[in-house]
Amino acid sequence: MSDDLFALGEQIRTEVLGPDYVAASTANTDAFSEPMRAFAIKNLWGDIWARPGLDRRARSIVNLAILSSTNRAGELKIHIRAALNNGLTRDEIGEIFLQVALYSGIPAGSEATRIAKQTFAEIDASTR
Incomplete structure (x- = not known):
């Protein structure tokens, strides 16, 4: 489930923010910031932004x-x-x-x- 949320989150994030922003954000991620990025992608983009409400x-x-x-x-x-x-x-x-x-x-x-x-x-x- 977690990998599914991450994949869905990346898809939605790219559609909403644009591929250039997502590529730059990913390139600027390091070992310290990766856990926050992954948390946001799974929960914010993969869960909340995907809700039908x-x-x-x-x-x-x-x-x-x-x-x-x-x-x-x-x-x-x-x-x-x-x-x-x-x-x-x-x-x-x-x-x-x-x-x-x-x-x-x-x-x-x-x-x-x-x-x-x-x-x-x-x-x-x-x-x-």
Whole structure:
């Protein structure tokens, strides 16, 4: 079962985050960080992201709200890209951050908006 969860997790992770991100993440893994990577792939990606209760688009919305509300800038940047891969538009992402600003505070919403703007610029620059 554990190997099945890992394989499924890697598949979902690659589909959501993209093969380039997954390859870079794997290349940056060492003996110290491997247990955390394996734990996340099995449990987060292989179990939770595979559950039928929410589709990937809905999971992305939840992630953007949580990560921006808890000031997790590095993960937020990753999941902004994932949200776009999962079908959210830039406008919808902006609306999520307005909601965050209302419920979690303007600094959280403003920082998330700044990170999204930077991420969008990086994506646009790489597609030229």
